[in-house]
Amino acid sequence: MPKTVQKTNAGRFFEDYSIGQVIHHAVPRTVGTGERAMYHALYPARHALYSSDAFAQSCGLSESPLDDLVAFHVVFGKTVPDVSLNARANLGYAEGKWLKPIWSGDTLRARSEVIGLKQNSNGQTGVVWVRSRGLNQRDETVLEYVRWVMVKKRDPASDAPETVVPDLANVLDPADLVVPEGLDFTRYDNTLAGEPHRLGDYSVGETIDHVDGVTIEEAEHMMATRLWQNTSKTHFDGTMREDGSRLIYGGHVISMARTLSFNGLANAQMIVGLNAGSHANPCFSGDTVRAWSEVLDTAATTAPGVGAIRLRLVATKGGAPFTLKDDSGKYLPHVLLDLDYWALMPV
Amino acid sequence: MPKTVQKTNAGRFFEDYSIGQVIHHAVPRTVGTGERAMYHALYPARHALYSSDAFAQSCGLSESPLDDLVAFHVVFGKTVPDVSLNARANLGYAEGKWLKPIWSGDTLRARSEVIGLKQNSNGQTGVVWVRSRGLNQRDETVLEYVRWVMVKKRDPASDAPETVVPDLANVLDPADLVVPEGLDFTRYDNTLAGEPHRLGDYSVGETIDHVDGVTIEEAEHMMATRLWQNTSKTHFDGTMREDGSRLIYGGHVISMARTLSFNGLANAQMIVGLNAGSHANPCFSGDTVRAWSEVLDTAATTAPGVGAIRLRLVATKGGAPFTLKDDSGKYLPHVLLDLDYWALMPV
Amino acid sequence: MPKTVQKTNAGRFFEDYSIGQVIHHAVPRTVGTGERAMYHALYPARHALYSSDAFAQSCGLSESPLDDLVAFHVVFGKTVPDVSLNARANLGYAEGKWLKPIWSGDTLRARSEVIGLKQNSNGQTGVVWVRSRGLNQRDETVLEYVRWVMVKKRDPASDAPETVVPDLANVLDPADLVVPEGLDFTRYDNTLAGEPHRLGDYSVGETIDHVDGVTIEEAEHMMATRLWQNTSKTHFDGTMREDGSRLIYGGHVISMARTLSFNGLANAQMIVGLNAGSHANPCFSGDTVRAWSEVLDTAATTAPGVGAIRLRLVATKGGAPFTLKDDSGKYLPHVLLDLDYWALMPV
Known part of the structure; x- marks a missing residue:
């Protein structure tokens, strides 16, 4: 193989996306109590359900799950090399749903489906809508959300794709x-929760x-x-x-x-x-x-x-x-x- | 409910404390190997008992507990919103006792009893003494200590409470x-310990x-x-x-x-x-x-x-x-x- | 004991090393998922085998081991108080071999053997070669490598030791x-791995x-x-x-x-x-x-x-x-x- 083959990821350009395309994102990630400790060190996180196994158990869960936003960040991070490496702007989010809690030891991976494309009038960039899903090691979807980004075209002279703007719920x-299985706030302790x-x-x-x-x-x-x-x-x-x-x-x-x-x-x-x-x-x-x-x-x-x-x-x-x-x-x-x-x- | 209800915690003022008052602090916290790793990243921690399960086991413990000061910091942190949010100064500590080691997976919560009050002569502030306790998920007290802080009065014109200064041991x-159950230094290895x-x-x-x-x-x-x-x-x-x-x-x-x-x-x-x-x-x-x-x-x-x-x-x-x-x-x-x-x- | 006894470690000087000397380094260390999370926070670590239990399992391992360089850093760190506290320069590495993966919960300790000595012509410093080994709690060697450092002499007037320069492989x-037991890349997933x-x-x-x-x-x-x-x-x-x-x-x-x-x-x-x-x-x-x-x-x-x-x-x-x-x-x-x-x- 000649030296000139590019081994590094240059990211996708607007032309590289097509409606219905499914992108399997790389590098699955196991998360656990180490990530939980880091989350508490990086943010003033105090919601009791994510801080205490005992509190989570009093709310019907088996233990304290990882913070919901850990799931969001891990899935988002996985999509970056495929979706936003050449993005000019992260334009919006919609239809985000948390479907399963993340437990210590879970392994998350992500995939995205292209659901919208619209070239901008300047011909230099376009908007790409993807619905990204996070899956755990049991192939359960734990999180899904739509985001749309403005991506550079590789070649401004290339043809514009057919415009497809997805119909997304405002709310x-x-x-x-989806309420996590077993969640029960009937014995919820205000004092321990803090307010x-x-x-x-x-x-x-x-x-x-x-x-x-x-x-x-x-x-x-x-x-x-x-x-x-x-x-x-x-x-x-x-x-x-x-x-x-x-x-x-x-x-x-x-x-x-x-x-x-x-x-x-x-x-x-x-x-x-x-x-x-x-x-x-x-x-x-x-x-x-x-x-x-x-x-x-x-x-x-x-x-x-x-x-x-x-x-x-x-x-x-x-x-x-x-x-x-x-x-x-x-x-x-x-x-x-x-x-x-x-x-x-x-x- | 009207918009004007204050939802955030403004902290207690000197007038809000009374002798014998027991404050149950919020947000229990499960600690584990993630917190242990963070402790080693944040401080040049090298005491072998807190660094190595094998060393702790050679000293009669089941595994390496979390550093004693982790217990102190977690309990202290829990008391802050109730004790020192409006504190002008953290004046002193006394009668601190570590009663049980903290093991990975333990959940700590904290409560404090007001044991002393003394308004300062300026009428603006007062000193509050609390005895704080950390408890684990088995309701065992793992740590207790007295600390006293100078707290602002909400209203300088309010009456001074009866002065109660607790009688605290100097040493x-x-x-x-309290020596942790099972601790045995008869096979202590100086070389592994470092000195x-x-x-x-x-x-x-x-x-x-x-x-x-x-x-x-x-x-x-x-x-x-x-x-x-x-x-x-x-x-x-x-x-x-x-x-x-x-x-x-x-x-x-x-x-x-x-x-x-x-x-x-x-x-x-x-x-x-x-x-x-x-x-x-x-x-x-x-x-x-x-x-x-x-x-x-x-x-x-x-x-x-x-x-x-x-x-x-x-x-x-x-x-x-x-x-x-x-x-x-x-x-x-x-x-x-x-x-x-x-x-x-x-x- | 008089006050003047020095309790702190001043480190070894060139005169303190002799060929064949074995140094048992202090402070064994248990590593786990906390250290793994820290490693991912400190470095842009993405190799899938160290990121995902599921990926590691698909490659024949029981779970994701800790990054190879975690073993290197832990062993290196243990040698510092004995080998390089008075080092002027870290001159080189050779013959480094990873022999066993590090699993979450393993406890590492280290020892070094002095395999080379050469006083520099200036009489102020000398070069010390050590072969350092990391061992786990089962006394298995997990890593070994040679490194050589320039160390200060305590007394420039002291005699030079016999020069011994070890014969080290260039490659x-x-x-x-040593390939980790069970490792099998026949079902290796390029997409999950990222390239x-x-x-x-x-x-x-x-x-x-x-x-x-x-x-x-x-x-x-x-x-x-x-x-x-x-x-x-x-x-x-x-x-x-x-x-x-x-x-x-x-x-x-x-x-x-x-x-x-x-x-x-x-x-x-x-x-x-x-x-x-x-x-x-x-x-x-x-x-x-x-x-x-x-x-x-x-x-x-x-x-x-x-x-x-x-x-x-x-x-x-x-x-x-x-x-x-x-x-x-x-x-x-x-x-x-x-x-x-x-x-x-x-x-």
């Missing part, structure tokens, strides 16, 4: 949320300033992003920007905001649905991340004592809480993240 | 130290310069402090100080100094008693932490081959070793920590 | 490589630019180096250099380069032999590490579907890929590491 119907506020104590439209802030360091976001085997150069290589700083993985901001939201939403225990999400502005080392939430909806589930709460979670790097967009509908410059999700909460 | 009686010096080789008054130094980084102290679910803003939020630096959790300095003390005290294996402790001066990122020790006492125990050594452990950020206080009895500015503890050592 | 004979290139796709002389770069942070290299209980002051104490930066442990660069080499060598799964290695230039925080490889040889093994590939792995902090030495044979200033190793790869 998951609460009836479609007295249950589903009935939150009203639609209510806003909560989560008060605390965390100043971000390069070492931390890189360790987090590496832990999920996310290979995007931009998070690790300080030579890509004049100032040596690295663009922070959007998922780092998601986990930071979600864990900061413990203070005011300690009982929003498990994330079960991701309705939408925007990485409104980039985050860099030195930024101090804060979070606020807005209650968008509440719903019942069929599991004993378990309700669902739909929340907007906003991460900021300054600015007043509860400010989001300017008059033209553009995110304010201090807004990092606008996430819309469903969580399970005791009624 | 634990060695007869009250030949046993209890008889140390004399009261002897001082040891531990020689090594570690320069502290923001990412490391924040990861450590988060790992213990300590929520004090001041350790994470760089906007609270002009220079962006974060006040380092005093416990980070304790663990750093204790692990640095391996070099000269490799056989002071297990901490079993905390007699007293002062965080003499604040520590910040960029400081290079060093440590020295002074032998304060030695004692026998009833366990085979096991003796006890009482040590002063001093952490510094510069200055000559063995210097502690100025002529007026005030800690010198380079002194970070002055800790008085009992450890178990082979005779 | 391990592939017949001497299609198998042994037959690589040709001797072929060079691969691994493309990605990682900018190094103080917190990360210190956490890594501490995790392996490496006690060399120079990696931790920022007061030893004017600019406060710490000399980075050479092994950190080895792991960084090896894991970066996934991109182009994803199927070079297990390191089984270390032929040679030079830390060509020092690495500091802020450097962006990149890597390139050259195929030096290929060989068959007797295990089903398993071949061996001999690789040069070069880590750099800038400069053009594939540049190594100047006309005088000196490493170029941007070269950090030049490593020569054997890895197992599916045929």
